[in-house]
Structure formats: C-alpha cells, structure tokens
Amino acid sequence: MTVSTTTQRLQICRIKFPEIKLQTRDAHKLRGYFGNLFKEHSPVLHNHYEDGGFRYKYPEIQYKVLDNIPTLVGIGEGASLLPKLFLKIKEIDINGQCYPVNSKNIEHSTEETGYSNNLHEYQFKTLWMALNQKNYPKYHKLSNEKEKEDMLNAILVGHILSFFRNTGIELDASERLMIKVKVHEKSTNFKENKMVAFSGKFIVNALLPNEIGLGKSVSRGFGTIHRS
Numbered sequence: 001m002t003v004s005t006t007t008q009r010l011q012i013c014r015i016k017f018p019e020i021k022l023q024t025r026d027a028h029k030l031r032g033y034f035g036n037l038f039k040e041h042s043p044v045l046h047n048h049y050e051d052g053g054f055r056y057k058y059p060e061i062q063y064k065v066l067d068n069i070p071t072l073v074g075i076g077e078g079a080s081l082l083p084k085l086f087l088k089i090k091e092i093d094i095n096g097q098c099y100p101v102n103s104k105n106i107e108h109s110t111e112e113t114g115y116s117n118n119l120h121e122y123q124f125k126t127l128w129m130a131l132n133q134k135n136y137p138k139y140h141k142l143s144n145e146k147e148k149e150d151m152l153n154a155i156l157v158g159h160i161l162s163f164f165r166n167t168g169i170e171l172d173a174s175e176r177l178m179i180k181v182k183v184h185e186k187s188t189n190f191k192e193n194k195m196v197a198f199s200g201k202f203i204v205n206a207l208l209p210n211e212i213g214l215g216k217s218v219s220r221g222f223g224t225i226h227r228s
Contacts, residue, residue: 007112007113007114007115007116007169007207008112008113008114008167008168008169009110009111009112009113010075010076010110010111010112010113010167010209011074011075011076011079011080011108011109011110012073012074012075012079012108012109012110012111012209012212013072013073013074013078013079013080013082013083013106013107013108013109014071014072014073014074014105014106014107014211015071015072015074015082015083015086015104015105015106015107016069016070016071016072016104016105017069017070017071017092017099017101017103017104017105018069018103018105019101019102019103020069020070020092020099020101021068021069022065022068022069022070022094023065023068024065024068024126024221025065025189026065026070026094027063027064027065027126027220027221028063028220028221029094029095030063030064030065030070030072030092030094031063031219031220033092033093033094034063034072038085057166058075058162058163058166058167058218059078059213059218059219060074060075060076060077060078060079061073061074061075061078061081061082061219062074062075062212062213062218062219062221062224063219063220063221064126064211064213064221064224065221066125066126066211066224070092071211072086073211073212073213075167075209075212076167076168079108083106083108086104086106087104087106089101089104111207111209112207113164113167113169113207113208113209114164114169114171114206114207115169115171115172115175115177115205115206115207116205116206116207117205118205119178119203119204119205120203120204120205120206120207120208120227121201121202121203121227121228122201122202122203122204122208122225122226122227122228123200123201123225123226123227123228124183124198124199124200124201124202124223124224124225125211125224125225125226126213126221126222126223126224127186127188127197127198127199127222127223128156128183128197128198128199128200128214128215128222128223129188129190129195129197129215129216129217129222129223130152130155130156130159130197130198130215130216131155131195131196131216132216135151135155136196138151139151139152139196149180149181152181152183152198153179153180153181155215156179156181156202156204156214156215157177157179157204159214159215159223160177160179160204160206160208160214161177163208163212163214177204177205177206178204178205179202179203179204179205180202180203180204181198181200181201181202182200182201182202183198183199183200183201183202184198184199184200185197185198186198186199190217197222201228208225208227210225210226210227211224211225211226212224212225213225
C-alpha cells in the first residue's frame with residue numbers, strides 16, 4: 001500500500017469517444033474544434049482569454065488521441081466543466097469530416113496526487129516534449145549520454161513540480177522528487193517544424209493521475225503518461 005504525505009484529492013474527468021478512430025497527430029484538431037465550439041464558455045477550454053491573450057497556466061482541459069480514440073481530460077476546474085458541455089455533443093468535425101457521436105465513455109473521479117514515499121513507474125503514451133528553444137542548444141551540445149539523462153531528469157522534475165503548483169500542491173522542503181528517465185529520442189512535426197521529443201518511461205516518488213500531460217504542448221496531447 002502506498003503511503004504518501006503531501007497529497008491532494010484531485011478531480012479528474014476523462015471523456016472518450018470509442019466509436020471514432022483518429023490519428024495521434026489529430027489531437028490539435030480536436031483542441032481547435034472544441035475550443036472554437038465552446039469559446040464563449042471558459043478560457044479553460046482553449047487557454048486563451050476573450051481579448052486573445054494567452055492563459056499562462058497548466059492546461060486544465062487536454063485534448064488527446066490515445067490508442068486511436070479521441071480523449072478529453074479535465075483536471076480541477078476542467079473536470080467540473082467537461083461533463084456539462086460535452087454531454088451535448090452530437091458530432092465532431094475534423095477537417096471538414098463529420099463524425100457522429102453515438103456513444104461517450106465518461107469517468108469522473110477524485111485521485112490522490114502528490115509526493116509519495118514509494119517509487120512509481122510511468123509510461124509516456126504520447127511523445128514527451130522536454131526541450132524548448134532555450135535548453136535545446138545545451139542538450140544538443142552534450143555528447144555524454146549520462147549528462148543528457150541527468151539533464152532530462154532535472155527537466156522532468158521541473159515539469160512535475162509545475163503540475164503540482166498549478167493544482168495547488170506544494171511540497172515540504174524535506175520532500176524531494178527522485179526521478180530516473182529511460183527515454184529515446186524521436187523526431188516529430190510540431191507547427192510545421194521538426195522537433196526532438198522522447199518516448200519511453202520514468203520512475204519517480206510521486207503519485208500522478210493517468211492520462212495527464214507533462215512538458216510542452218500538453219493541451220495538444222503531448223507528454224501523456226500512464227502508470228505502469
């Protein structure tokens with residue numbers, strides 16, 4: 001049994017459309033469609049305010065395609081908002097192709113999240129976008145695999161701590177995250193640019209909800225995790 005200290009019961013809502021089959025790369029199209037459809041309801045849906053300004057917070061609604069199934073994940077406020085809006089959905093339009101929605105799987109739960117005294121293993125179900133314009137050159141110059149792994153470990157700790165802060169979880173000074181990544185470099189197209197991303201898994205002394213995203217562009221489905 002897991003014993004944890006700094007944890008919080010976090011609201012999570014997952015909505016899946018099992019009869020519709022899409023490609024992983026279609027996640028940003030899901031985001032565009034739903035964000036536009038419900039843009040008057042809440043900036044949480046698309047991370048932009050009415051004046052067009054960007055909402056610089058961890059995305060509380062994330063759009064993904066997992067195992068070819070369109071999936072929406074709501075966290076905190078997003079978990080309360082999702083069911084109210086998406087029960088009304090009768091169809092999904094992706095690039096002009098209309099998919100009728102005949103069934104939805106909706107799961108709403110509260111899940112323990114935060115620091116743990118035990119180690120847990122997680123798999124990246126979609127590519128993890130670990131690097132940005134600032135740290136990519138530093139990573140690229142490293143020739144030693146151990147140095148690269150150490151850098152990625154530190155980056156992933158930062159991504160998890162950012163997720164915690166944005167969901168109201170603050171660790172005590174004595175609670176340090178220990179992490180070990182085991183990932184492989186991949187190339188992906190992002191906004192028509194070739195980017196380095198990573199597949200694989202990691203071990204950390206933290207409890208994280210399944211199917212949340214870590215890293216860059218999580219609202220578009222990147223960095224989705226699942227406990228092994």
